[in-house]
Amino acid sequence: MLSLATAVLVLPLVLVLYFLWTFLLLLFRQARSPLRHLPGPPSASLFMGNLKDLHDQENNGLVARWSRSYGSAFVYRGFMGGRRLMLVDPVAINYVMSRGYDYPKPDFVRDSLASMAAGYEGLLTADGEMHRKQRKILNQAFSAAQVKSFTPIFWEKAIRLRDIWLDITASPLSFFTPADPLTTQESAERSEDTDPEPATSNALSPTALTTSFLPNPFSSFVPSKASPPFPSAVRARHTTLTGVECTSEPCRLDVLPWLARATLDVIGAAGFGYAFNSLEAAAERRESESELARAFAVIFATARKFRVMTILQVWFPVLRNFRTENTAMRQATAAMRKIGTELIEQRREPILTQTEKAVHASEKADVIEGDKSVLGRDLLSVLIRSNVAEVPTQRMSMNEILCQISTFLAAGHETSSSSLTWTLYALCRHPATQVKLRAELRSLPVPSSLAMDSARPAIDDTDPHAGFFEQIMHLPYLDAIVRESLRLYAPITTTMRVASADDVIPVGAPFTDRRGRECPDIRVRRGDIISIPIQALNKNTDVWGDDAEVFRPERWTRDESDEGVRRRRAAVQGLWGNMMTFGGGNPVNGNRSCIGYRFALHEIKIFLYVLVRDLEFSIDPAIEIEKKVNVLTRPSVKSEPHRGNQMPLYIRRVLPLDCGCEDVHV
Numbered sequence: 001m002l003s004l005a006t007a008v009l010v011l012p013l014v015l016v017l018y019f020l021w022t023f024l025l026l027l028f029r030q031a032r033s034p035l036r037h038l039p040g041p042p043s044a045s046l047f048m049g050n051l052k053d054l055h056d057q058e059n060n061g062l063v064a065r066w067s068r069s070y071g072s073a074f075v076y077r078g079f080m081g082g083r084r085l086m087l088v089d090p091v092a093i094n095y096v097m098s099r100g101y102d103y104p105k106p107d108f109v110r111d112s113l114a115s116m117a118a119g120y121e122g123l124l125t126a127d128g129e130m131h132r133k134q135r136k137i138l139n140q141a142f143s144a145a146q147v148k149s150f151t152p153i154f155w156e157k158a159i160r161l162r163d164i165w166l167d168i169t170a171s172p173l174s175f176f177t178p179a180d181p182l183t184t185q186e187s188a189e190r191s192e193d194t195d196p197e198p199a200t201s202n203a204l205s206p207t208a209l210t211t212s213f214l215p216n217p218f219s220s221f222v223p224s225k226a227s228p229p230f231p232s233a234v235r236a237r238h239t240t241l242t243g244v245e246c247t248s249e250p251c252r253l254d255v256l257p258w259l260a261r262a263t264l265d266v267i268g269a270a271g272f273g274y275a276f277n278s279l280e281a282a283a284e285r286r287e288s289e290s291e292l293a294r295a296f297a298v299i300f301a302t303a304r305k306f307r308v309m310t311i312l313q314v315w316f317p318v319l320r321n322f323r324t325e326n327t328a329m330r331q332a333t334a335a336m337r338k339i340g341t342e343l344i345e346q347r348r349e350p351i352l353t354q355t356e357k358a359v360h361a362s363e364k365a366d367v368i369e370g371d372k373s374v375l376g377r378d379l380l381s382v383l384i385r386s387n388v389a390e391v392p393t394q395r396m397s398m399n400e401i402l403c404q405i406s407t408f409l410a411a412g413h414e415t416s417s418s419s420l421t422w423t424l425y426a427l428c429r430h431p432a433t434q435v436k437l438r439a440e441l442r443s444l445p446v447p448s449s450l451a452m453d454s455a456r457p458a459i460d461d462t463d464p465h466a467g468f469f470e471q472i473m474h475l476p477y478l479d480a481i482v483r484e485s486l487r488l489y490a491p492i493t494t495t496m497r498v499a500s501a502d503d504v505i506p507v508g509a510p511f512t513d514r515r516g517r518e519c520p521d522i523r524v525r526r527g528d529i530i531s532i533p534i535q536a537l538n539k540n541t542d543v544w545g546d547d548a549e550v551f552r553p554e555r556w557t558r559d560e561s562d563e564g565v566r567r568r569r570a571a572v573q574g575l576w577g578n579m580m581t582f583g584g585g586n587p588v589n590g591n592r593s594c595i596g597y598r599f600a601l602h603e604i605k606i607f608l609y610v611l612v613r614d615l616e617f618s619i620d621p622a623i624e625i626e627k628k629v630n631v632l633t634r635p636s637v638k639s640e641p642h643r644g645n646q647m648p649l650y651i652r653r654v655l656p657l658d659c660g661c662e663d664v665h666v
């Protein structure tokens with residue numbers, strides 16, 4: 001038998017040999033990878049490869065420059081010089097994205113998503129058959145009819161936000177910036193955490209390693225450091241937009257955390273009937289949020305930390321078995337599961353009874369309601385029913401259901417708030433567009449039965465305002481602005497895939513490799529990592545023309561009749577708008593595209609209708625806004641990196657041109 005002393009000597013040796021062997025295998029794999037023949041930029045650093053250069057690529061257009069130099073399929077270097085394939089070629093991208101199960105998310109991406117979504121069994125992280133089953137079940141909750149039924153919730157929260165902002169503009173002394181809704185636990189966590197690094201240190205440092213090319217996606221739940229009240233002297237620098245009559249002085253407001261709060265409240269209410277009350281808490285300047293929001297604050301704060309260990313786990317997968325959770329994280333996960341379980345328990349009986357009644361009624365009436373029926377198809381109902389389903393292909397375990405709750409809260413709120421924030425920013429940089437949009441919004445009168453107050457209208461098929469909401473969805477200029485904003489400010493800028501087997505990826509046009517050979521396709525080996533630069537593709541001049549970088553909503557109204565333009569855009573087969581903003585997929589081989597895209601579009605349009613109709617937005621022309629990316633794109637003021645993510649805009653109330661009165665809500 002091995003003595004203890006021998007074991008103590010042998011164990012470290014075995015470990016060293018294991019790491020050496022794994023490392024050599026990786027180097028050997030690199031040396032043999034067919035990707036070595038592809039052109040690409042030289043590696044900037046032995047350890048970090050090109051990752052640091054890529055960190056700021058949304059501001060410096062690096063991918064576009066590389067693409068001009070090395071073609072639409074090239075190789076850059078990741079950790080320890082590992083080769084990664086970057087695709088800008090739409091044909092190659094369509095091929096990879098429409099094979100979701102052959103090209104899944106790399107393990108290190110899944111790990112990071114799982115730490116944020118509290119497990120590997122949510123829709124974002126599940127793979128193969130489990131993903132196929134979940135996607136089929138969850139699709140019901142995101143059908144066109146179901147999403148329409150959420151519109152009153154979008155409306156209610158948008159009106160509430162507008163009213164809070166109106167109050168702030170009415171009493172300038174009261175303006176303040178609330179904390180980001182999911183960051184309230186930082187200090188509590190730090191005191192318990194053995195990690196000496198403050199949770200926000202990476203996030204707030206201008207040179208922080210928070211790029212999406214590092215394995216901490218969704219690490220963008222970064223706090224906006226509260227801005228001090230804005231002095232009136234500075235407020236006076238505001239320039240009035242032409243053609244709009246306003247009352248009250250504009251005041252500066254960081255719109256980012258407010259919008260994050262509003263969209264968190266939306267997804268809580270629409271998805272799970274859960275009241276985060278985060279807008280209310282901020283309006284009343286209360287620190288405390290709901291228990292679930294506090295739990296999430298801890299989870300996201302932990303998920304966004306960048307650790308060397310995370311990199312090592314990419315190289316030595318065995319280390320993933322030694323993941324540790326600090327006390328705060330364990331408590332937060334337990335709290336999240338407890339609340340999720342309570343939500344399910346509370347709603348199980350009523351939902352099952354309601355569904356039974358609905359089925360019975362439709363059987364009696366001999367009517368197949370099909371997609372028209374939204375009863376019992378909200379996310380929580382769908383989840384609860386799937387838990388009791390007898391057919392295994394329709395059944396989700398309790399763990400899967402709990403993972404979905406955190407998945408949808410995470411995936412469904414900051415994406416929308418990022419998009420809204422950037423749209424308001426674009427409207428500030430293009431005042432004439434804002435004026436034109438407001439004119440269109442005001443041309444659609446609000447039904448008198450739907451006063452612009454916070455009362456939530458009914459949520460069912462008989463909603464008398466469904467027609468009005470539908471009209472908002474079809475306002476052409478609003479639609480063009482939302483498309484253009486989601487093109488230029490895609491909230492998720494990059495996604496990654498890994499080849500699960502050796503394969504040959506087709507390309508749009510042959511390219512020349514490093515050896516000077518003309519290649520009709522790209523060869524990849526099992527394990528090769530592929531980057532899809534969603535944002536760079538959205539600005540590709542081959543697809544969008546020479547003004548691809550310019551915010552021009554008119555491209556969606558005027559250019560569309562041009563056959564050539566249509567053909568060029570059709571090359572990108574994304575889920576929506578010939579863009580990869582919402583990803584792409586194929587139901588047969590893994591549809592990993594955004595299941596919530598309709599939800600997001602409805603939410604964004606309703607918020608814009610309510611906010612831009614009654615408020616005028618502008619920005620200090622001297623301010624330079626930068627994109628900070630770590631999967632999600634968030635804004636930061638270039639000269640104020642210490643303040644973290646923020647979008648300081650000037651806001652003021654707009655009255656109708658023909659309004660003689662002082663205090664009318666339009």
Ligand code: HEM
Pocket residue numbers: 123124125135267407408411412413415416419490491492495496580581582583584591592593594595596597599600
């Ligand atoms: C403007 C808003 C949004 C954008 C731009 C967006 C974008 C995306 C993208 C690009 C993906 C694919 C990621 C990848 O393949 O790596 C995705 C997936 C996903 N999105 Fe969204 N999203 C938005 C809003 C939402 C909302 C509101 C929800 C839920 C209510 C949601 C839920 C999800 C889920 C669950 C997935 C994973 C789908 C799967 O793997 O089957 N998203 N989203």
